[in-house]
Amino acid sequence: MARSWLITGRGxxxxxxxxxxxxxxxxxxxxxxxxxxCPNCKHVIDNSDVAIQWPGLPAxxxxxxxxxxxxxxxxxxxxxxxxxxxxxxxxxxxxxxxxEGICYSHPxxxxxxxxxxxxxxxxxxxSNAYGIGHRKRRKISNCDHIxxxxxxxxxxxxxxxxxxxxxxxKGWKKILVLxxxxxxxxxxxxxxxxxxQYHLGAEEDEKDGELVVSKISYQFxxxxxxxxxxxxxxxxxxxxxxxxxxxxxxxxxPQQCRLNNSPCKTEQYVPILQDQVMYIYLMLxxxxxxxxx
Numbered sequence: 001m002a003r004s005w006l007i008t009g010r011g012x013x014x015x016x017x018x019x020x021x022x023x024x025x026x027x028x029x030x031x032x033x034x035x036x037x038c039p040n041c042k043h044v045i046d047n048s049d050v051a052i053q054w055p056g057l058p059a060x061x062x063x064x065x066x067x068x069x070x071x072x073x074x075x076x077x078x079x080x081x082x083x084x085x086x087x088x089x090x091x092x093x094x095x096x097x098x099x100e101g102i103c104y105s106h107p108x109x110x111x112x113x114x115x116x117x118x119x120x121x122x123x124x125x126x127s128n129a130y131g132i133g134h135r136k137r138r139k140i141s142n143c144d145h146i147x148x149x150x151x152x153x154x155x156x157x158x159x160x161x162x163x164x165x166x167x168x169x170k171g172w173k174k175i176l177v178l179x180x181x182x183x184x185x186x187x188x189x190x191x192x193x194x195x196x197q198y199h200l201g202a203e204e205d206e207k208d209g210e211l212v213v214s215k216i217s218y219q220f221x222x223x224x225x226x227x228x229x230x231x232x233x234x235x236x237x238x239x240x241x242x243x244x245x246x247x248x249x250x251x252x253x254p255q256q257c258r259l260n261n262s263p264c265k266t267e268q269y270v271p272i273l274q275d276q277v278m279y280i281y282l283m284l285x286x287x288x289x290x291x292x293x
Contacts, residue, residue, distance in 0.1 A: 063092045064119070067163050070198050071171045074213045077123055078200070093213060096124040103140050106152065107178065107193045107216050120215040126199075128208045136206070138176070151188070152180045154195060160204050171200040192218050 065073065073093060076085040080092055094111055098104040101124040107113055113120045130136040138154040154176040161173040178193035196215040199206040 002115065062118070065121075067161075067173055067196075067198065068165055070213050070215070071163055071165075071200060074123070074171075074198060074200060074211065077213075078211060080200075085113045087175070091121055093121040096122050098124070100141055101125050101212075102129060102135060102214055102216075103137055103154070104197070106140055107195070107219075110216065113216065113218075115218040117217065117220065119215045121213065121215050123208055123213050125211050126206050134205060134208075151182075151184060152178060152191075153188075155179050163198070171198055172204055172206075173198050178292070188228060192220065194219055 026087070071252070073085065073089060077084045077089070077093075077095075096102060096104065096110075102110075102122060110120060110122065127137045129135045131140075138156075140152045140154075155178075157175050157177050163173055174197045176195045176197060178191040178195075179188035179284045180191055181188040196218055197206075197212055198214070199210060199212040
């Protein structure tokens with residue numbers, strides 16, 4: 001198996017973009033970056049002298065930077081403040097070198113994009129839609145078969161969000177949703193593609209030709225879930241509720257006495273009322289007799 005990483009004098013390792021090419025050539029043919037010199041004995045060490053391969057990232061590790069971290073990567077990419085981008089940043093955030101920026105192709109044709117809920121990050125430049133005004137170009141070019149029969153464009157949704165770093169304005173975040181229509185003049189349908197676009201500066205709108213960074217993902221909706229999966233979830237929820245929920249015994253709720261048509265006025269309660277009156281009369285008679293004595 002061909003190695004995909006080489007030791008370099010500048011950093012930890014350098015990735016070989018064409019592993020099959022490297023397997024058919026010696027390491028020395030790759031240039032000075034494929035080797036390093038011992039500072040003590042001046043012995044030249046190349047990758048053939050290293051028995052241990054550089055390990056890759058373990059399964060499950062995901063590149064998921066925060067809003068502020070994305071702006072920091074963008075700041076380093078622009079070289080602001082003398083900063084330099086991370087040596088591996090191009091592996092995680094590729095740059096789209098095209099005048100039309102992210103709109104040069106449908107999002108599912110962008111490099112590394114998948115429909116599994118993961119996000120893809122890209123550096124790209126924004127451009128104005130027209131020669132005058134500040135409206136940005138967000139209509140996807142008809143450069144591939146997917147959008148040749150559809151009109152597809154990004155639409156901004158909601159308000160722009162200011163990104164602060166310790167109370168200081170760092171940049172802005174916009175959320176855009178992809179819409180598509182079969183023909184012009186027809187109300188477009190909302191697609192599942194969502195883009196979070198970030199740019200630096202205190203101004204809410206990005207400038208023409210400005211370098212920005214975007215995070216694109218394909219989001220699933222509940223109605224798109226498989227019916228069997230939904231039924232399984234419902235069954236599991238019912239079973240769990242049955243285990244933890246106490247059962248309340250059924251009881252007959254007593255009827256309250258109402259003013260109109262009250263059961264207290266029915267004939268079955270007349271004898272009870274007469275007995276109470278007689279009892280009160282007898283008690284009063286006994287007290288009168290005691291008083292006379």
